[in-house]
Amino acid sequence: MKKRIILCAATLLLALANTFACTNLIVGKNASADGSTIVSYSADSYGLFGELYHYPAATYPKGAVLKVYEWDSGQYLGSIAQAQQTYNVIGNINEYQVTIAETTFGGRPELTDSTGIIDYGSLIYIGLQRSRTAREAIKVMTELVQKYGYYSGGESFTIADPNEIWIMEMIGKGAGIRGAVWVAVRVPDDCISAHANQSRIHRFDMNDKENCLYSPDVISFAREKGYFNGVNKDFSFAEAYAPLDFGARRFCEARVWSFFNQYTDQGKNFLPYIQGQTDEPMPLYLKPNRKLSVQDVKNMMRDHYEGTPLDISNDFGAGPYKTPYRLSPLNFKVGDVEYFNERPISTQQSGFVFVSQMRANLPDAIGGVLWFGVDDANMTVFTPVYCSTTKVPVCYSRVDGADYITFSWNSAFWIYNWVSNMVYPRYDLMIGDLRATQQELENTLNEAQSGIEEKASKLLAKDKAAAISFLTNYTNMTAQSTFDTWKQLGTFLVVKYNDGVVKRVKNGQFERNAIGQPAGVLRPGYPKDFLEEYIKQTGDRYKVPQ
Secondary structure, eight states: OHHHHHHHHHHHHHHHHTTTOOBEEEEOTTTBTTSOEEEEEEEOOTTOOOOOOEEOOEEOOTTOEEEEEOTTTOOEEEEEEOOSEEOOEETTEETTOOEEEEEEEEOOGGGOOTTOSBOHHHHHHHHHHTOSSHHHHHHHHHHHHHHHOBOSOEEEEEEEOSSOEEEEEEEEOOTTOOSEEEEEEEOOTTOEEEESSSOOOOSOOTTOTTTEEEOTTTTHHHHHHTSOOSOGGGOOHHHHHSOOOHHIIIIIIHHHHHHHHHHSSOHHHHHHHHTTSOOOOOOSEEOOSSOBOHHHHHHHTTOOOTTSTTOOSSSGGGTTTTOSOOOSOSEEEETTEEEEOOOOSSOTTOSEEEEEEEOTTSOHHHHOEEEEEESOGGGSOOEEEETTOOSOOGGGTTGGGOBTTBOOTTOHHHHHHHHHHHHGGGHHHHHHHHHHHHHHHHHHHHHHHHHHHHHHHHHHHHOHHHHHHHHHHHHHHHHHHHHHHHHHHHHHHHHHHGGGOBOOEETTEEOBOTTSSBOOOBOOOSOHHHHHHHHHHHTTTTOOOO
């Protein structure tokens, strides 16, 4: 037990260190351009190796046991009864197009249960293996924590299928108290929503059993602990279990605001809340001002508040090449004064990202596509992973023993990181080359989708196994070919920008002069506004004498 408590404390510290980590964007089926439900996720925890998980469908004998290991640390937590039938899971989607994503809000630290067996990551992947719909996933997940105990801190889950999307928020009851308190709210089909490491469910309709589910003690437990003493209709899950502070508002809710600002007409109305001028929270969901495509959501995952009052690409912190990133930690001190950096949706520490597309008008094997990428969404390419896929692409695996501290030239995680870390320091100078390749690849994959799915549908009508094999091969082929192209992009960038100069390029090829030698280089130097600030800081030190 002593060892278990120590492990729990270490896990809590890890959770606190990554409090401002993940982002989920949500689009209902009537708010999307193609009638699909759409969910995105960025796994932004430092130390996380980006890979594509796979849990094959299986049957187990009665009495079989499943060992549970914490997703974040790999620590063994205990064992539970195995289900007799589990479903194929690839990444965060299963063969029935059920998708589960999350963001950690932490909440009240005294509610973490060091004796629980089910952590939030295990809850996701066990839930996916045992559920055919979003509602069934909610039932499976809540029953698991009730029976075996909930090990993690406060968590927001997005639980979706081709017809419904739910946000479920959950937090434990404290050390040695089995179970959790939770509430789940269905996002209306014509709305968009998001959550980003801060509890977003406030008041909810306890009488709407069709669109709102909750643990029977969600309010009474808050009363017992002294978190709430009003009438039931005024109860707010977020206020009771995850009180708002500066970080929750500016680092977390601000990312939700950015999504609403982009796709509704109410961004200006909610900006005062983000800036701390009001405590009136944003709605859980809103109707968008236009329908969103899957590509819109991919692009939104690349957001850095560009063109808004929170834009970080145009001040001194952006450096000479206007990089829209800031090194962690988010808070820092100069003397005795504390300052902060903005935290946008796209961030350098992402392990993997996805945009899940779920479609009710297609058979499950074809309808569910996890558009998957490793590293920072802004610097990656989303490739299609069909939910029926039974084999992980080699480049998305731990090939050559690759992990967070083991490099491999055959690992997508490391190749994408290699390229992005070349671009970060000279962002404005180099991002155009990356963006051109990225857009060409994603446009090609988007355009090929209908043709691939038409062929898969014809195969499915005759032979399901053949259709699944075809989609698995396509998933593997697109991941590998995209990876190969990105490696070529990396070598191109090394040559073009080596030693701070720029090599001349024409029609995609490096130029040579009339006698076949490399053409003269361009020396761009520093941007004008940076040089002006440079002289302002250094005065006459570098002034050439007259």
